[in-house]
Amino acid sequence: MITSGASLYESISTLTQAGYSVVHVITIVDRLCGGEEYLRGKGYDGKYTACLTINSICAHMYYNTKYHNKLALTKIIGRPSRPSSPTRSTNSTNSTTCQRLHRRIYDVQSPLCVAIDSTDPYEVYRIACAVSKEVCMIKIHSDTWIIPEDMPDHANHMQRLADLASTEGFLIMEDRKLADIGKTNVKQLNGALQIEKYCSLITVHTFSITEDMIKARRPGGIEYVVIQDMSHSLGKEMTTFDYQLRRHQEITQHGQHGKNTVCGFVTQDAIPYIAARGAIVPSPLPLYMIPGISNEITAERDQRYITIAEAFARMADIIIVGRDICNSDDPGLKAREYKELAWADYKAEGKKELA
Secondary structure, three states, X not given: OEOOOHHHHHHHHHHHHOOOOOOOEEEEEEOOOOHHHHHHHHHHOOOEEEEEEHHHHHHHHHHOOOHHHHHHHHHHHOOOOOOOOOOOOOOOOXXXXXXXXXHHHHXXXXXXXXXXXXXXXXXXXXHHHHHOOOOOEEEEOHHHOOOOOOOOOHHHHHHHHHHHHHHHOOEEEEEEEEOOOHHHHHHHHOOOXXXXXXXXXXXXXXXXXXXXXXXXXXXXXXXXXXXXXXXEOOHHHOOOHHHHHHHHHHHHHOOOOOOOOEEEEEOOOOHHHHHHHOOOOOOOOOEEEEOOEOOOOOEEOOEEOEOHHHHHHOOOOEEEEOHHHHOOOOHHHHHHHHHHHHXXXXXXXXXXXXX
């Protein structure tokens, strides 16, 4: 275990004096108290490996604890503090999608995303019009649309939706869930559906964020939302938590997010990922989006639902609501109800007002 690194360096000095050459330092647990930085200053930059950090251990404890015990556990391990948001003075022409989304949340006081999963593009547009003033963004599946004969061009439907988004100020996320190799994913962005032309964000499975995708992304182009886990009833069984945690740390700590490639993450619980990140604060800050939100439905065959309050307790930045709003008699009114409840919980959970 390493804390400040001073006692470990004493051991290195003893070995050196005895004629040994220490070429690499490996520790089981890094308590994140400055030890790595201390060793770097002593010439061990790039020659240090920690198998575990205290934050990753805490994240595992949290993740593998039954939810009714989680809040008690966070009191022991320390609940991560919420990040502050970017200021209104950010130049909109140069700002990232992440910053635009932060500003939209505060401008309309809504951390609400409506998932419009209809296969009818006319229905998608109708609902989008109804909720446009109540949301920070909408989520669509344009690849599932059944194009009507009276307007047979997919691009016309997308352009109409993009024009509405531009007028009202909300963002569009295509829930494509890219899961191929990097070059094929890039081709899909500019293929027949022209996703990059019309959408600000697209969902990508965590294993598909590759250097090819990063290099191919044009400046100011579409940004990725990484799926850490899903609200599907089998969502947690998709991959191991070890893998998801490692990929999250790679994306946030090793520059991929800093290159304005990744805007945020989809997860049912952001706390273990934020806790494992520790003192490292990426810039711009990623947004954590929690799907499967319902204050009315408790269970369904293929879906795990949680309430608005539960989502913000799990450190959501944005909640994604679908059926409750889209299947209601008045989607605009229902979206407003969710927006007001979400904004109250959003502020109560410690989000800071914009400067």
